[in-house]
Amino acid sequence: MQTLKSFDPDIYEAIKGEVRRQTETLEMIASENFVSMAVLEAMGQVMTNKYAEGYPRHRYYGGCENVDIAEGKARFRAKKLFGARHANVQPHSGSQANMAAYLTLAEVGDTIMGMHLNHGGHLTHGSGVNFSGRLFKVIPYELNPDTGRIDYDQMLRLAREHKPKFIITGASAYPRIIEFDRVREICDEVGCYHIADIAHIAGLVSVGLHPDPLPYADIVTSTTHKTLRGPRGGLILTNVEGGEFMLPNMPKPKTMPEAIDAWVFPGTQGGPLEHVIAAKAVAFREALQPEFRDYQAQIIANAKALAEVLLKAGFKLVTGGTDNHMMLVDLAPRGLTGKAAEKALESAGITVNKNMVPNDPQRPFVTSGIRIGTPALTTRGMKEDEMRRIGRIIVHILEDVEDEERQKRTREQVRELCSRFPLYEIPD
């Protein structure tokens, strides 16, 4: 990065600081991960210069022969990885993928159903501050207050009453398996579509460690940068080959794959990020290797080991544990807020995020919980022993969030632990 260093030292130093932060702290934000050098290299290259509106071999610009190879490989590998008949790898993000999926299946003003943001759903699942809540009439479904699990009976009741165009499943903070087959039954009973948003769990799904949504959903959307461990971006899959979808200004109906593609471009995006798409192709190739299954299995084993330490220390976990890559700690019984816990852990070198728990009395900026995930540390090579040690550190810090000396001492231990699991080289 010598050119950058001499031209723009401010930005160079910020990047260097970020490499150092990622390398020397414990990254436990459940939605984050660390990409490989191969993915980083594929992202930082000249395909960022290329306009390629359209799709491989059907572009609005010349000179697309190389980006066509990258995007073609990305599509082929995504389909192979998930066993899907159609893949669109152009969405710039998970949110963009959802927007295109929604507009494929519903008209502005239609009723849709998604999980309430405060119960673990995503902003794009119908929050009032998001396009999803502004463009559609949203009926939120919730968790059962006693079990902390998705209340499928309530989902059915609400769907019967409000007749949504689609139900979107998937969550940003839900530590258990999602029963896509059960949602399909609900959708069939009321005659609506099912979108499964696997942004968080895509890596687990890709290796069969979480139930596969494709047989039960009309459209599957995802990010590529969470458990899937690719570059920041989105993905849309479907196994539905037919259908008749009318698009604005198009006289003839489109099939499901055609309609999805048209709602990504030109519907909601312009030129695709072909450098990122090249990096998605690399990440999918990594995910197709046999080691990727071991990695995903270790993510879950690590989450279970960490959850066990927290439970033994008397912490309350929403649903009492985890089936996947993350857990939600309810700190209210300890008289702690998520905000205070996040801050104390950050001072100790452990990055988590505050998170609402079901029926949280606190405001979203304060919250009663924290969300802890294991995908990133598992990428570094940490296993159950390290998780148990980190669990004890978390307990120690949360026993007195005011003790700054304790946080400082712990930060040294954290740095030492990190140095035994190298990540990126810090530039000079």
Ligand SMILES: *Cc1c(COP(=O)(O)O)cnc(C)c1O
């Ligand atoms: C992260 C996430 C998204 C959106 O991802 P962005 O790339 O940040 O737009 C969508 N849905 C769910 C469930 C998520 O967790």
